Amino acid sequence: MAKASIITIGDEILIGQIINTNSAWIAQKLTSYGIIVDKQVSISDKKEVIFKTIRTELDRCDIVITTGGLGPTSDDNTKAVICDIFNDTLRFDQPSYENIEFLFQVRNRTITERNKQQAMVPSRSIALKNQNGTAPGILYIENDKLFLALPGVPAEMKGIIENSFEPYLLNYLSTHPGEFVLYKTINTAGIFESNLADLIGDPSDFLDKDTTIAFLPNYRGVRLRIGAFKKSYEEAKQTIDKATDYLYQKVGNYIISEGELNLPEILFDLLRQKNKTLSIAESCTGGYLGKEITEISGISQYFMGGFITYSNESKINLLNVNKETIEKYGAVSNQIACEMAQNVRRFFNTDFGISITGIAGPTGGSPDKPVGTVYIGIADNDGVDAFEYHFGENRAINRERAVASAILLLINKLK
């Protein structure tokens, strides 16, 4: 099947000022269509570099997508380079101009000459409507290849792909049958990568040469990703199913889910199935747990709210945590985690109460309770429990892991 390359244009990503989320999003999109993403490249906005990179990737791949450099200012060189590469000149595109007019009307702005330039597109290209901005997508279908230039603003880039580009892509794919790639991810927890690999054994024992397995560890566990490159969807599907069965036989005990591992979504599904409500009390995570839980639309039926008790006073005065308990055991303790979970559950009148208290760092640690010590409490009708964790030195990672661990605790309780 079609081979694709994704090019990100602009110094901002190249020098690391922002993280490249566009490439991941486009790669995921293309992969979901069975397209083989062959390369992602980030380059500067210098004309000669853009020219050379697009040319090289067009020679190698069937589909080339660029993001960035389509704006109205002097550092936006992509359009000029495209004209050079395709030996084309600019034309005025009336629909693109009308789109600019519409956007400016809504925002009550006056169109300047610079804005008007955004409606100029290479003459043989198809201008794809940008609902969220002034720069249209630029699409060439030539030499049996697809070339698409998109603006770098994520919402604009995504809108053009989903609303305007996909029909062209589908049409291209339907007229270019061939190899098909299918992926499946199986999530494990509670076992180290190397032990998992030993249990599974030599991959060539159960995978043919067109099928791959990857071990993807992070602190939530190790994910196993199977990839099958086959002549048809059916063949790829069968291969994946066979490999999945094998993995369940070998390491089934450690498998917790399949597909993308979205902890808040798994929690939401379980709360809904069991019809249970939840409230939270956060100290060192400062609202992070609530933020994650409420990423899921519809959670308001099950998640009632919580307390962010960052100071000791607020734990005592608002969450009714016992002052003596804090004095005796410290605010970061098993006892306080239990009180926080029980009290928030009572205040919000929910089935579950979850609490997090810990030392995120980099300061605040002691020999007894070093940075990274976190207690997570979970209260329900049967009582309360708290668990002690030791993460690392890094504030951001400690907070992230505390939140993931709290959600995992409740998931296991609900299962």
Place this chain on the structure above:
Amino acid sequence: MAKASIITIGDEILIGQIINTNSAWIAQKLTSYGIIVDKQVSISDKKEVIFKTIRTELDRCDIVITTGGLGPTSDDNTKAVICDIFNDTLRFDQPSYENIEFLFQVRNRTITERNKQQAMVPSRSIALKNQNGTAPGILYIENDKLFLALPGVPAEMKGIIENSFEPYLLNYLSTHPGEFVLYKTINTAGIFESNLADLIGDPSDFLDKDTTIAFLPNYRGVRLRIGAFKKSYEEAKQTIDKATDYLYQKVGNYIISEGELNLPEILFDLLRQKNKTLSIAESCTGGYLGKEITEISGISQYFMGGFITYSNESKINLLNVNKETIEKYGAVSNQIACEMAQNVRRFFNTDFGISITGIAGPTGGSPDKPVGTVYIGIADNDGVDAFEYHFGENRAINRERAVASAILLLINKLK
């Protein structure tokens, strides 16, 4: 000065399963040393692709850094390819093995044959200690170039660079003087990109040919990044200063800060300078505002905590919001935002109370209050005010923008 290329190895990033944060981090690090990051590339973990890409980049650049493919499993091919490229064989590295022993001791695990393999490194390479994992970094200093292979786990990769690689890098740079690149970012707010560009005028009027300006818009404003490529640090610094002065003359009214735009950090600095305390009440953002504010270590002196009142009941029962006000105006209203801000300020006894209530979407909108409608309240000793916002359709973006707007409101109040 030295030209660098960053290669990310592994299908996980290539097909978009995870976002590539490693490249951005490394690019930022290299840029801070004045090194020109020339390219970032993401490739699959196929041996022949790794081989060809490293070879090409080594030919083009002085410094090549790879991440990924150093793990203990079958999809980890980087080490074998490195031996091919450098015509080298593996040797057992005793310090690396001792590091593995130490890590396993701490975690109470037994070393398997597979783990032991991690201590094998190419014979002419320098094995760089990995304090956070079993795979050492692999460094070659040959043919007047630096080649470094790192594991893909971010904490491991960062640890090796900061604790082990930097002395080698500094030594390389001190013996290779040459061109120097320096960047500066100036943050503006309250003006559109195209209007800003018109006010600033033609860049060639105030920048020489070795100096660039980039316009970087997002919803917080437009950032201007100046880049100077000069023979010395001093020359680059002077050029940047001159361009900065020019920009202050032309668009000084719209400049809000210089350097990286970290809103929670700006807020923290202002709260500290003015010695003011803060509490928050969140509805649709569910804890997101608290999460952002508490990213900053030391904020506990000024941020006391908050309420996550996701349900109406919790707004009424816990935050004492007037039931009649909700019935009359709705929970998403100017009035409720005001009550939430006032009440949380009183409960926590802080100088400021900030509230957010809105319709994050995708459901819950009405013709009167469509998805994306958000009210932000701010209460202090002088009274209370609320502001109405209309963001877009996207839940995640609406929540992000609401949080950024709330922090910006308080920043402006504190200035």
